[in-house]
Amino acid sequence: MKNHQNIIAALILILAIAGCKKYEQFPVDKVGIDKIFDSKDSAGVNAQHYLYGIYSVMKNGHNRVGGDYLDAASDDAISSASGPSNVATILSTASYNSYTVPTDENLWGTYYAGIRQANEFVNNIDVVPVLAQYNGKSQKFVWKAEARFLRAYFYFELIKRYGGVPLMGDKVLTITDDVSLPRNSFDGCVKYIVSECDAIQGSLYAYPLTNPASPEADSHRATKGAAMALKAKVLLYAASPLFNGGNIDGSNPLTGYASADAGRWAAAAAACKDVMDLGKYALLDNYKDVFITQYNPEILFFRQVGNNNSIETANGPIGFTGATGKGQTSPTQQLVDAFPMNNGLPITDAASGYDVNNPYANRDPRLTYNVIYNGAQWLNTSIQTYEGGQSKPNGVLQQTKTGYYMRKFMGNFETTGTYSSHSADWIILRYADMVLGYAEAQNEAAGATPEVYNALISIRKRAGLAAGTGSLYGLKAGMTKEEMRATIQNERRIEFAFEESRYWDIRRWKIAENLMNQPRTGISITKVGTSLNYNQVNVLATRFVSPKMYLYPIPYDEVQKNPNMKQNPGW
Structure with a gap:
């Protein structure tokens, strides 16, 4: 796969090209x-190198917050x-009282x-006479759509942290120029991102990438499916309690909606289903x-990192x-x-x-794949993680x-x-994420329908659980909406462990204030002869001080420096 360069490297390349000319055509210190x-x-x-630089703005989530996964804050x-x-x-x-968010998470x-x-790319790419074509048009229109996708993705990352942004x-x-811009409403930001995703779908590559000469080399690029999935993700957040009726500041349009609307759940369900109905993507047989x-049919969009064993060296057990x-x-332990x-x-x-x-015998196979x-x-x-063991x-x-x-994420070692x-x-x-997003949104919109059960069953079946009575894979028959909600929330927790899902999920569900005011626990195992004794222990006291912590401070x-920039409530 391609080694994408950031924008600085792109400019260095251009300088190198210029330096190869017999005469200096322009001041090389002013490109x-x-x-x-x-x-x-x-x-x-x-x-194209400039476009690669925009892709490089995306974050690699592996140990990205000061060497830790974001899930270590959940x-x-x-x-x-x-x-x-x-x-x-x-x-x-x-830290919160002094407007401080960790550098690696303060991404404004x-x-x-x-x-x-x-925006630079969108405004200037039209002048480049790219001859290569995709679907009968210059490939530059694909690139332009990719830049718009990345812009929409950056806005999504902003609104889930801050609410409405400029x-x-x-x-x-x-x-x-006058840069004293006010924040747009949360709803306005959601509508903008959704409209961008809708507008660019037809211009992006379609999965699988059959037309480009090297599909795997281009597999990192935003596709039609990625744009549809981003739209679904944004609508799922907009429908969630934190923004949809659970606004931390009442009718403040910057922090959400004034009242709940079940139609937002229906819209999110429909968007997730649209991705599922493409018939191009599927759950990979083996979860791990x-x-x-690379380039497997479950991946809709990823941040290219390459091949290494840095995940193991950072997170693998000690003692080897x-x-x-x-x-x-x-x-x-939770x-x-x-x-x-x-x-x-x-x-x-x-x-x-x-x-x-x-305690670890006959468990969901995903436990072994995650922990x-x-x-x-x-x-x-x-x-050996008992007290005094090789790895403890x-x-x-x-x-x-x-x-x-x-x-999670490690090789088969x-x-x-x-x-x-x-x-x-x-x-x-x-x-x-589309399957469980559909299950969640459909349940909120219409209750625990057969479609909701089927979506959840497909995830559990792939995980390797036994079909059991009625082929329900352990699900309780006839669940209420509330019972199904709890089941789906737990399924998301175990399916997406360490993928920066849980941290944001407990916020959009507005349950962090309950969960994060409980101590986090672990297990202390003592070995006596050949017997092991298991004792749960508190390992970290946490506190979720107030509802203001559901959104980061601007x-x-x-x-x-900007009199029109309103701060988030409580800050």
């Missing part, structure tokens, strides 16, 4: 936009770091820089292979020679307990077969704080002696 969008560049080489994990961590400050009262400037780059349209402001198999792991991510038994029944169900003295626990197979070894020796060495290590490179791309949108300097 103008006309050299990037060159009316004589029939291949569009420079323009109830699913904690950081194993011994000192203060960036991810922990997301829930710090002192990052995404507006990306929006500006996208919409720039196609404008590229200069130093002489989704994250290490020649296979270094730092155990950076410690999954919580997450482990969320996985049902392999018959689909929750471990709290008396009929599930759960054994407190053998490394005591006795799990890894690197040709039976993992205690002392000063960084190691698990909860008795668990993260397994259960029976090997060392780590090797594999795909480490960061998946942003995948088909399973960066302090933005409010200070």
Whole structure:
């Protein structure tokens, strides 16, 4: 796959091209936009490198918040770091009172820089006479649609953090322009993103990429399916309680809607179903292979990273020679307990077969694919996370704080002696999200209909659960809307663990204030002879101070320099 360069690298390339000319055609220290969008560049080489730079604005979620996964700021994990961590400050009262969000999560400037780059591209690409064609038109129109998709994606990342934000349209402001822009309403931002996704669908590549010469080389590019999925995701957020009737500031249009509207759920369901009905995407048979198999039919859109073993070296269990792991991510007991038994029944169900003295036996296979626990197979070894065990020796060495290590995203290293490179791309949108998004939205709009059951069953069937009575895969028959809601929320938790889903889900569902005011727990296992004793322990006290924390504060300097920039409530 292509090694995409950021915009600086693109400009360096252009300088190099200019330097190859016999005579200097322009001052090489002042590369103008006309050299990037060159009316004589029939291949569009420079323009395409500029587009790659816009793609590079997207974040790689692997250990991105000061070395931690964002999920370590949810109830699913904690950081194993011994000192203060960036991810922990997301829930710090002192930090929030001083308008501080961790640098790696304070992305206002990052995404507006990306929006500006996208606008530069949209405004200038038309002059480039690209000869290559797609669907009978110059390929530059595909590129233009990609830039608009990325711009819409950046706006989505902004509104889920801040609520309504200033919409720039196609404008590229200069130093002489009035930049004191007000925030647009949340609804206005949602409508803009949706309209952009609708407008560009017909211009983007379609999956599978059969026309481009090298489909895998172009697999990172935004497609029609990606645009449809982004639209569905935005509508799902807009329909969720935080914005749809649970507005933290009543009728404040910047922070959501004044009242709930079930029609928003219906719109989200329809958008998810549109993606499903394309017939182009599907659940991959093996859940764990989704994250290490490039160009598979479950991936709708991803941030290209390449091949490496950095996930293992950062998060793998300690205690191995020649296979270094730092155990950076410690999954919580709450997450482990969320996985049902392999018959689909929750471990709290008396009929599930759960054994407190053998707690990891006969569980949902996704537990093994997401979490490394005591006795799990890894690197040709039976993992020891009991007190004093190989991977939990205690002392000063960084190691698990909860008795668990993260397994998600790693290669198939259960029976090997060392780590090797594999795909480490960061998946942003995948088909399973459309299926569960449809189940959630349809349930809220119409109740636990057969269509909702079927969507949930397809996820559980792929996971490897037993069909059981009535082929319901452990689901209770005849659930109420409320029962199905709880079931879907739990299914999202275990299906999308560590994918930056749980952190945002508990906010859009407006349940973070309850969950994050409970201590996060782990397991302390003591070995006595050949017997193991399991004891749950509190590992981190957390606090969700007030409803204002559902939205980030607008960066302090933005409010200070712009009198029209209204701050979020409570800040």
